[in-house]
Amino acid sequence: MQSKNPPIRRTKLSFLERLYLPEIFKAMAYTFVQMFRPKPTMSYPEVRWKPPAIFRGRPVLVEREDKTGTRCVACGLCARVCPPLAISMQASETDLPQERYPITFEINMLRCIYCGYCEEVCPEEAIVMSNEYDITYHTRESAILNKQQLLVPMEKVKDRLEFLRKYKNSVRRAEDQVVGEDAKS
Numbered sequence: 001m002q003s004k005n006p007p008i009r010r011t012k013l014s015f016l017e018r019l020y021l022p023e024i025f026k027a028m029a030y031t032f033v034q035m036f037r038p039k040p041t042m043s044y045p046e047v048r049w050k051p052p053a054i055f056r057g058r059p060v061l062v063e064r065e066d067k068t069g070t071r072c073v074a075c076g077l078c079a080r081v082c083p084p085l086a087i088s089m090q091a092s093e094t095d096l097p098q099e100r101y102p103i104t105f106e107i108n109m110l111r112c113i114y115c116g117y118c119e120e121v122c123p124e125e126a127i128v129m130s131n132e133y134d135i136t137y138h139t140r141e142s143a144i145l146n147k148q149q150l151l152v153p154m155e156k157v158k159d160r161l162e163f164l165r166k167y168k169n170s171v172r173r174a175e176d177q178v179v180g181e182d183a184k185s
Contacts, residue, residue, distance in 0.1 A: 049133070053163035056116045056129040059107055061150040062157060070151060071126035074102040078118035078127050086111035087118060105147040110140065119164065128160050 016022055042049055051057065061070045074091030086109070089102045119128045130152065137143040154161070 051131045058132040060130045060152045074100040077121045081117045084111040109143045
């Protein structure tokens with residue numbers, strides 16, 4: 001049985017191509033040039049990397065402006081949307097204007113996959129992904145963070161909150177455009 005495809009003809013290599021020396025010299029020249037360029041490596045922990053606002057680090061609870069507690073209203077959306085079920089909470093009623101607050105709020109950092117769904121779904125901007133990236137735990141129990149360990153002042157996550165507001169506004173504008181185009185057709 002013969003093949004229907006024509007045979008592949010190989011091109012003849014020149015003497016220099018067969019010798020492979022020009023390619024070796026090109027690689028050595030590239031290496032020599034790279035030796036004098038600035039290094040992208042940082043000397044961590046002496047030099048700390050400042051992550052951009054889009055960076056998703058450890059999730060934290062945002063403290064209220066008046067420092068009386070968390071902004072969380074215990075709606076439970078973050079716990080429901082969490083894919084690995086890392087968030088757990090218990091809600092309680094209160095006489096304050098916010099109506100509800102979490103009695104307990106825990107995040108199991110061994111389960112957290114840093115997806116950011118919790119901050120995306122939060123209506124009060126109470127849970128956000130911080131810019132912390134050097135996270136270590138010595139025991140499994142210390143990796144389960146409670147409400148007090150998660151609470152941070154609003155000033156500390158101000159950049160992330162501004163980024164989220166811009167992101168959510170751009171998503172709303174895009175949705176409005178799609179709805180407007182659907183209405184026209």
